Amino acid sequence: MKIKSIMISDLVVNRSNDRHGELENETAAIAWLFNQRETHMRNLTKDIVEKGGIFEMPLVAPEGEKYVVFDGNRRVTSLKLLASPRKAPNSDLQSFFIDQRARWTGHFPDTIQCQVEANRERIDAILFRRHTGTQNGVGQSTWDDRMKATFIERTGQSNGISVADEIEKRLKEADMLPGSKKIPRSTMNRLLSSEPFRNRLGFSVTKGRFEYTHNEDVSLSAMARVANDLANKKLVLGDIWDVDGKRKYLDDLEREGVLPNAAHTFSRHSPRHSAVSAKRNKSVTVARQIKRTTLIPQTDYGLIWPGRLQRHHHIWNELQFNLQLTEHPNAISVLFRVLLELSIENYIGQSGVIINDGDKLAARLIKVGKHLRTAGKIDDKQVGILTKFQQSDQLVSADTLNRYVHSPNFAPSPEHLASMWDSMASVICLCLQA
Incomplete structure (x- = not known):
């Protein structure tokens, strides 16, 4: 362990904090803290100002000429925004940090002492043992089940x-x-x-x-x-x-x-495969007996979410856990289209599918489908469904999705939305996995 005095400007709020999983960058990580923990962040900032500093050293690791924060992201965020209030996520928070900075007594520090660990295995061991108790936001926030799961999945x-x-x-x-x-x-x-x-x-x-x-x-x-x-x-x-x-x-x-x-893969006729299949079929049968309440069934699709797909992940969670088919069909229909478009764009960007400037959603989806077929990831039947996406009389079509968004007289039904998801789920997942 090494204790070092580090410039606050050289500390980077961790975009892969286990509180939220991977996000795009430091700005997104700071925004998440205030979106999800604004009261805690305000309380912590007031405490830091009142006491004239922090009581626990942040845990950091060197990365190039900067230091990434692994424990103490909330403390570091408060100090960074007290140093530069205009970097707060919105005008209300900017005013708050300007006011708190004015309350600071004496010289505001340029540097703070940090615990520097180059060994990231040791960092994980430290993180695993620390997170208990919230003290209403002044202390470290306790990880909830999802955060613990994120840590376990990452490490x-x-x-x-x-x-x-x-x-x-x-x-x-x-x-x-x-x-x-x-x-x-x-x-x-x-x-x-x-x-x-x-x-x-x-x-x-x-x-x-x-x-x-x-x-x-x-x-x-x-x-x-x-x-x-x-x-x-x-x-x-x-x-x-x-x-x-x-x-x-x-x-x-x-x-x-x-x-x-x-x-x-194991043959369908092998004893090992038969046992696994029987177990899976039993699980599927049980799942079918449960009434479907959300667009995306609450099963594990085996997706992993890099930081660049943070918005995709948030939309997915809303469609899988938050929005009810019978209560929010209009919101679901719009988000379904957004998720489809973002997924297609992710596949195009990651796989290098050639797209023309004039290609609309249907044309892009068809090109993605052909690329997936060439790669052996979907079959001819699925390609046929995607090819028909440009035909207005089909169950799953660009015209239907456009009407969901723009038509005042075209109301989405839960059954239709569920059928559309079931038809497109495999392609969307493949696009998100690219």
């Missing part, structure tokens, strides 16, 4: 099964461990912290049980490659700190042919 730390331990055990049995070098287990757990990433290596961990989803030999070979890259420091924690880093590494392995593919 792989939990009280349940250790993915790294399970992999190491299987590699040892197959005599495929990377020589005498140790595998950085915490880094491997971070890489494979969520099911979509585990599935790409050919296995799943659900309800504390490790299970192969693809050919065992191919999956073991992929695990051995990851273990070797970690043990030999070809892959380090900084490379996979966020979603985009994890995805990039796995994409590189896929391009090399290291990861299992569709041909390696």
